[in-house]
Amino acid sequence: MPFQWLDRLLNISRGKSPWVYHVNSGSCNGCDIEIGPCFCPRYDAEQMGVILQGSPKHADILLITGPMTLRTCEAARDIYAQLPKPKAVVAIGSCPATGNVFAGSPTVLGSVEPYIPVDVYVPGCPPRPQAIMEGIRQAAQLLAEGQAGKEQGASS
Amino acid sequence: MSDWWRILLAVFVWPGLLGGALLGWLFLWINRKLMARLQGRKGPPFYQPFFDFVKLMGKETIVAGGMNRIVFSALPLVALISMTFALALLPLPGNPLRSFNGDLILLIYLLEMPALCEILTGFVTRSLYAQVGATREAILSLGYNVPFLTALIALAVHANSSSLQEIVTATPGPALIFVALAILLSVPARLKSNPFSIANAESEIVAGILTEYNSKPLAIFELVHGLELTALAGLFGVIFLPFAHSVMTGLAIYILCALVLIFLTTGLAAATARLKVQHALRFFWSWGVAASVLSIVVAVIW
Numbered sequence: 184m185p186f187q188w189l190d191r192l193l194n195i196s197r198g199k200s201p202w203v204y205h206v207n208s209g210s211c212n213g214c215d216i217e218i219g220p221c222f223c224p225r226y227d228a229e230q231m232g233v234i235l236q237g238s239p240k241h242a243d244i245l246l247i248t249g250p251m252t253l254r255t256c257e258a259a260r261d262i263y264a265q266l267p268k269p270k271a272v273v274a275i276g277s278c279p280a281t282g283n284v285f286a287g288s289p290t291v292l293g294s295v296e297p298y299i300p301v302d303v304y305v306p307g308c309p310p311r312p313q314a315i316m317e318g319i320r321q322a323a324q325l326l327a328e329g330q331a332g333k334e335q336g337a338s339s
Numbered sequence: 340m341s342d343w344w345r346i347l348l349a350v351f352v353w354p355g356l357l358g359g360a361l362l363g364w365l366f367l368w369i370n371r372k373l374m375a376r377l378q379g380r381k382g383p384p385f386y387q388p389f390f391d392f393v394k395l396m397g398k399e400t401i402v403a404g405g406m407n408r409i410v411f412s413a414l415p416l417v418a419l420i421s422m423t424f425a426l427a428l429l430p431l432p433g434n435p436l437r438s439f440n441g442d443l444i445l446l447i448y449l450l451e452m453p454a455l456c457e458i459l460t461g462f463v464t465r466s467l468y469a470q471v472g473a474t475r476e477a478i479l480s481l482g483y484n485v486p487f488l489t490a491l492i493a494l495a496v497h498a499n500s501s502s503l504q505e506i507v508t509a510t511p512g513p514a515l516i517f518v519a520l521a522i523l524l525s526v527p528a529r530l531k532s533n534p535f536s537i538a539n540a541e542s543e544i545v546a547g548i549l550t551e552y553n554s555k556p557l558a559i560f561e562l563v564h565g566l567e568l569t570a571l572a573g574l575f576g577v578i579f580l581p582f583a584h585s586v587m588t589g590l591a592i593y594i595l596c597a598l599v600l601i602f603l604t605t606g607l608a609a610a611t612a613r614l615k616v617q618h619a620l621r622f623f624w625s626w627g628v629a630a631s632v633l634s635i636v637v638a639v640i641w
Contacts, residue, residue, distance in 0.1 A: 193397040196390035224379035229371070232387050238546035240401060240553040243394070267553045268399040 197243070197269065198327025200232040201319060204242035204266070208259045208295060209285070210249025213309040214276040218246060220312045221319075228316055231323070239265040244322050246315075247299065250278040250285045251292040263299045271302040271322040271331035275315055280304050302331050342437075349427040349436035354573065356566075359426040362597075363565025364388040366572065369601050377609040388565065395558030403551040405465050414456045414463070415552075415559035421452035422566040429573040430503040430580070432589030438504030443495055446503065447488065450570065453563050454480050454529075457538075457548050464551040472547035475616050476531075476538035482623030483528035483535070489631030490521035494578070497638040503577065511581045512641045517634035519578050524627050526571055526604055528619065530564075533608035537616050572597030 207215055221228045222235055236242045239262045251259065263272070274295060277283040282293035295301060302325055305318035325331040349355055367388040375382025402408050427436055428446050454476065461473020495501045497518070498509035528535035539547035549560060576596035583589035614622070 192393055196393035197397070199390040200387065200394045202391075227375065227380040227382070229375060229383050230381040232383055232390065236546065237542045238550045240551060241546060241549075241557065243398075265401070267401050 194327050194329065198323045201244050201271075201323035201326065202234045202236045202242045203244045203246050203273075203319060204236050204239045204262070205246045205248070206239075206259055206262050208247055208249045208255040208279070209252035209291065210276065210278060214248035214278075217309045217312055218248070218275065218315060221315055226312045226316060228319065231316070231320060233316075233319055233323075240267065242266055243270055243326060244319060245270065245272045245299075246275055246319075247272060247279050247295055247301075248275045250282045251295045251298055253290050253292060256292060256298055259295070260298055269326055269329070269331055271326050272299055273303045273305060273315075273318045273322045274301045275305045275318065276310060277306055277308045280306065283308060300332055345435040345437070346427075349434055350423055354429055354431040354434055354569075355427040356423050359423065359566045359569045360562060363562070363567075363569045364392070366568045366597060366601055367565050369598070370568075370605050373602065373605045374609055377606065388561075392558050392561060395554055395561065398554035400554045400556070403464055403466065406463060406551070410463050412556055414460045415556045415563065418453040418456035418563045419559050419566070421449045421456075422563050422570060425449035425452075426566060426570050426573065428503065429570060430507045430577060431573050431593055432580075432583065432586040438502050440500070440502045442503050443491060443501045443506065446574075447491055450567075450574075451484075453567055457560075460552070461548040466551045468545040468550045469548050471544050472538050472540065472550070475540070476548060478616050479528055479535065479537055479619060482620045482627065483525040485525075485623055486521035486627035486631045487525040487529070490518045490525075490634055491574075493518050493521070493631070493634040493638040496635065497641075507577060507580045509581060512638075514634060514638035514641055515578050515581075517630060517637050519575065521627070521630040521634050522571075522575055522578070523600075523603065524623070524630055526575070526600060527607055528623070529571060530568060530604060532604050534611040534614045535619050536608075536613055537619055540613065543613070568601075569597070572600050575600050 205218055220226055245263055245266055247259065274280060278285060279295040279301065282291060285291045286293055303318045303322045305314050307314055322331065352358060368383065368385050371387065372382040402411050425446055428442050430438055458473045458477050461469040461476065493514055494506050497512060497514045498506040500506065531539045549557060552560060573593065576593040579592050579596055580589055583592050
């Protein structure tokens with residue numbers, strides 16, 4: 184294959200330039216506050232090439248915080264569909280994994296897993312910024328290896 | 340070398356697409372790194388703009404509903420082509436293209452094309468945020484073009500010619516100071532950096548004009564942004580190139596001018612917050628007009 188090096192270059196650049204978009208699907212704001220410091224001087228995620236984008240169409244990685252609620256489910260799925268492929272999802276905190284303290288509420292659907300395929304879980308209530316950055320790094324790794332979104336089978 | 344080879348070389352290699360893109364990525368990186376350092380962050384590695392571009396080129400393209408696919412992909416290409424030709428026209432040291440009479444006018448038109456394409460882009464994407472961004476850009480272009488265009492006219496008056504080669508070889512005069520000042524005033528608005536980041540207004544109107552853009556067309560717009568930075572730095576360099584006597588000193592002056600330009604705009608961007616569009620317009624129609632009147636008057640007198 185004469186163009187194999189192009190594919191390799193593309194894979195390397197996918198790992199080196201993960202742009203993220205942040206969606207709050209009903210979080211208590213704890214995890215959202217922890218995402219902010221990732222882009223501030225102390226943790227500076229931009230040294231890994233991470234940029235927090237304003238539009239989901241510019242992003243590669245969706246950061247999702249909070250449990251899925253009746254109100255936000257449709258919007259969150261819509262935003263996930265707006266990310267161009269290849270894409271990865273990082274679920275931040277305990278809520279997207281299990282529903283956490285909100286589980287069982289009549290307005291809360293619980294885990295985001297049945298609605299959006301998650302690639303990396305970052306546990307914690309809330310997780311520290313280092314843990315969030317590690318989650319983004321792992322998702323970037325999955326994008327570089329072409330493994331993002333694979334575990335859940337064919338998902339789009 | 341035949342004329343066709345000269346044109347191809349100028350458009351595709353130096354100072355056109357290849358040289359312009361490499362320099363543009365370097366300048367974009369310096370811009371981002373300096374911004375990070377001024378904010379006390381570490382900043383991205385030097386290859387970041389290149390990897391961003393390659394990654395965007397390899398993504399799936401989503402065309403928003405109700406939008407023409409051809410227009411969607413053609414607008415960034417038009418911007419890219421006109422910016423490449425603008426770069427090829429610039430009398431940078433080592434440019435194989437021969438200058439001709441009136442190429443300054445052509446350069447003005449070509450430099451105006453990316454802004455025009457972005458305004459059209461904002462309106463055809465049918466996204467509310469993009470349309471707000473496009474309206475702001477259209478209003479702002481009535482402001483920043485006042486000092487920019489009059490500075491270029493003052494350059495032509497100063498050299499008594501509209502050929503870029505003759506402008507570069509004209510004897511330096513005091514008018515150049517005011518021309519440089521007027522161009523400096525308009526550059527932050529042209530690059531959409533703070534305090535004139537009104538059109539792209541990150542997080543205020545989502546992502547501004549480019550809200551609906553993704554993957555390849557977005558990558559091309561990012562590339563155009565890099566080329567625009569190179570071209571504006573080149574135009575800024577043209578003012579000071581009369582002091583150069585050989586190709587090497589010319590290149591050194593060009594790089595120095597580009598660095599000064601990036602340091603000034605980034606420093607300004609780091610130190611200021613976003614203005615409202617009416618305040619920006621007032622700024623350009625007072626200080627911008629003052630700088631342009633001064634540059635024209637000085638160019639005519641001396």
